Amino acid sequence: MQNQNQNQVNTQPPAMLNRNHGGHEMFDMHEVLSGMISVLDQFMIYRPLVQDKELLSILDRQYNFILSQYNLTAECFTTGQKPSQETSTYMMQGTTQxxxxxxxxxxxxxxxxxxxxxxxxxxxxxxxxxxxxASLLTMSAVEVVNPVVRRVLASQVQNYIEMAYEIFLYQNKHAYYQVPQLATSDIQLMLNTYIPSPGNPQLPNNSSGGLQ
Known part of the structure; x- marks a missing residue:
């Protein structure tokens, strides 16, 4: 009788708290969290090889930030609820020249x-x-149906863009990532290719008559 009761307990459906995710969302979230772990692991591998103190500072700041965001992302995915900590904003250091x-x-x-x-x-x-x-977070955020998880993913996209720009600026300063420019005449020509719309477009009438 005790074994029968135990079996009944084990076969109970999971709490609805953990059922507020779509099927496609589950695969996307596993890819997102695995991707974050990959970044963290790779940064750890790179750290002993870094020679420049400025690059080491960037790596450490970004590692710590990504780890904090990974933790709250994993938490809200598991519970389907608002994480215990708010998402943060990454602030890069240095100039943007x-x-x-x-x-x-x-x-x-x-x-x-x-x-x-x-x-x-x-x-x-x-x-x-x-x-x-950054690309993975963007693509996944528009597929996630859980409102909390969707917001957590979407809020991180800008942070990854900021981190990418910080690394680019470091590379650009040291001529690792150079930025060629077009001739002045070509730049001016392309800048003037598009102009704002002059007024309100006249949209055609919809023949269906809208909702009945």
Whole structure:
């Protein structure tokens, strides 16, 4: 009789608290959380190889921020409810000045050993990871049906954009990521390609007559 009661307990359906996710959402969230773990693990691997203190500071700040956001994302996904901590805003440090133009650099080739891994490469790997996660969060946020989880994902997109821009600025300052420009005449031509709409468009009437 005791075993029968135990079986009845084990076969009870999960609490509705954990049933407020769609099927497609479950797969998306597993991909998002796995992606965050991948970024954190890769940053940990890169850390001993970083030589520049400025890049190390960026890596540590971004690691700690991503870890905090991972924790609250995992929490709200598991419970389907508002996490115990609010989502944060990532604030990058330093200037936002961009250097335009190209300067000669050494030709690039695959590393021949770990001794060839330098800050230029590490910062590039970091940028690729952050940009990938930003895209994944954006695509997943529009597929999630749970309102809390959707908001948590959407609120993080801007943070990953900010982190990616911070890494880009570091690379640009050291000529790791150069920004070529078009000729002045071409820039002006393309800037003037589009103009604001002059007024309110006259939309055609809808023949269905709307709701009956």
């Amino acid at each position: 961009v250097n335009y133009g190209l300067t000669p650099t050494q030709p690039k080739k695959p590393n021949q050993s770990l001794n060839d891994v330098k800050d230029a490469g590490i910062s590039g790997y970091m940028l690729g990871l952050i940009k990938t996660c």
